Amino acid sequence: MSQLAAPAIDEIKEAFALIDDWEERYRYLIDIGKALPPLAPEQRSEENRVKGCASNVWLVTHVERPGPDAIMRFEGESDAHIVKGLVALTLAFYSGRPAREVARDDAFDLFRSFGLEQHLTPQRSNGVRSMIDRIRRDAAAAMSA
Template sequence: MLPPIATIIENFEFIEDWEERYRYLIELGRALPPADAALHAEANKVQGCASQVWLDLSVDRSGPDPRLHLRGDSDAHIVRGLVALMIALFDGKTPKDAAETDAFALYTRLGLGEHLTPQRSNGVRAMADRIHRDAVRLAA
């Protein structure tokens, strides 16, 4: 079970050592539920990531406001942690709120861009763009 995004941000700000931050990011990825075969469908694959990344975004319409539900996976430990970060940020938001959320700003705020490879940064941008594009489509 992933902690709320506010808790994740607090934990990142509390952890000063980057090796510990990497371990925490990997721990977040391990907190994701195991992926089923359907998640690994080609339609869910995020283009632009050096590692393999799959995201599935659906809408829960059972409440008064529709809410996004995200599932994700990656074949790389750190990237799976970045997927978990995206899920913690977007899961449960309305499509409109998700469309207005700047995921890359969070990535920058946490200092991840300074300590991860440019390929990882490009992958995060690709994930954020994919979620944003799907949220905009669902908000319309």
């Protein structure tokens, strides 16, 4: 796995399909989190912080072609290893997709398909939900811009 970018969502899905052990899955999440490019210090601002996360999570939204055909790109980071992996997983699912798909699709369904929902603390699940909700709100706003 490259240290320059987190893996694509299809690569992550394939890896999860091959990894049965939850300790290994957590290690994989940590590894994909380490592959996220770091945010610039000024991007780790209160404005970019995701509210509702116990750990610090910062999310930067980029919109290409605002309006009905908007394309969404995201950057993110966390100060907690597993959470950073959850950020990487979420961004792999959403980044580069049309805003209409981002606003419609709930990445938590992907988390459920991996069995992550039952292996996350309620606090982490709430934080992931907050991040997903923020991404989907940003996509809806991009479409109406």
